[in-house]
Amino acid sequence: MRQEKMDWGYKELFAMLLLILVAVPIVIENIGQSLLQAVFQNSLYAGTLTGLVMAVVFMYSLYIIALRPKQLKWIAVGLRPLSRKDWKVIVGGFLLLLVMSIIILIIMDAIQIGVDNSKTEALKDKSTWFTLSIAFISAAIISPIYEEILYRGFLYKWFRLKWGKVSGIFLSSLIFMIVHIPTYNTLPVNFVSGVILAWSYEKSGSVMPGIIIHGLFNGMAVILTATSS
Numbered sequence: 680m681r682q683e684k685m686d687w688g689y690k691e692l693f694a695m696l697l698l699i700l701v702a703v704p705i706v707i708e709n710i711g712q713s714l715l716q717a718v719f720q721n722s723l724y725a726g727t728l729t730g731l732v733m734a735v736v737f738m739y740s741l742y743i744i745a746l747r748p749k750q751l752k753w754i755a756v757g758l759r760p761l762s763r764k765d766w767k768v769i770v771g772g773f774l775l776l777l778v779m780s781i782i783i784l785i786i787m788d789a790i791q792i793g794v795d796n797s798k799t800e801a802l803k804d805k806s807t808w809f810t811l812s813i814a815f816i817s818a819a820i821i822s823p824i825y826e827e828i829l830y831r832g833f834l835y836k837w838f839r840l841k842w843g844k845v846s847g848i849f850l851s852s853l854i855f856m857i858v859h860i861p862t863y864n865t866l867p868v869n870f871v872s873g874v875i876l877a878w879s880y881e882k883s884g885s886v887m888p889g890i891i892i893h894g895l896f897n898g899m900a901v902i903l904t905a906t907s908s
Contacts, residue, residue, distance in 0.1 A: 685840045686755055691745045692837055698740050699829070699858060707733055723810055727817040734825040741833060756832030757886035765883045772879045772892045776872055780896070783867045811905050819898030827876065827886040827893055830855045835877045848877040872896070 707729060715725035746755060830851055839847030852873030859869045876889040 683836070683840060685837075686749050686751060687745055687833075687837060692834075694744045695741065695829075695833065696854075698737070698744075699854065703733055703736060704858070707736065723814060727813050730817050730821055734821050737825050737829050741829060745833060753828075756828050756836070757880060757884070758828065758832070759885040759887065761885065761887045762883075765885060765888045768879050768882045768888045769891050772875050772888065773895055776875045776892060776896055779871045779875070780868050783871065787864065787867070811901070814901045814905070815898055818901050819894045823890045823893035823897060826855070827880075827889040830873065831877055831880040831889050832886045835880055839881070844881060848874055848881070851877055 711732065712725050712729040715728055716722060719725050719728075741756065745751070746753065749755075834854060835847050835851035837847075838850045842850075852870050855873035856866050856870040859865055872893070876893060879888040879892060880886060882888075
């Protein structure tokens with residue numbers, strides 16, 4: 680990653696962490712999703728709409744907290760165009776993520792840890808082109824965009840510039856894993872994917888390779904889940 684100055688201090692970090700680890704989980708993921716579940720009676724619909732609300736809240740908050748006060752553009756959080764060399768990062772990162780995820784799933788299966796959760800069960804039980812499209816848009820488009828900007832473009836960059844590359848990769852990946860609780864059976868894959876996606880940002884200086892890797896992986900997972908027996 681090219682040399683960059685630290686644009687933010689602890690105030691911006693703590694504000695975003697409070698939002699990521701406390702405010703959004705309590706207000707949106709807990710209370711909000713419960714209300715949506717009561718309305719739709721479907722965890723897939725409720726979860727998808729919750730994810731869309733989270734994307735809007737996170738991106739607006741990042742703009743208000745970290746970008747606008749410093750008069751920064753979105754390029755400060757890695758929204759840079761792809762270059763030709765970035766495709767090597769994309770191919771390598773996706774293949775590495777795929778291989779590592781398969782290894783983790785094999786280990787989890789060997790020690791009899793299930794991999795299903797409420798969303799995957801809802802997608803399996805009521806799989807139609809409509810539900811598949813909703814799940815795909817949510818997992819392969821919406822989530823990768825806001826998660827890469829937030830967890831790699833802001834958090835990884837903050838930790839990396841403050842405490843170094845290794846600390847940046849570990850801490851941003853740890854937080855990325857924690858926010859996926861309570862889907863505990865996906866946490867090992869979440870952590871490993873956080874490491875690989877942070878590496879892709881480190882190699883390219885852009886969140887675009889990570890968005891593509893993340894989107895491809897999530898999209899493949901949705902299709903395999905929907906088509907599995």
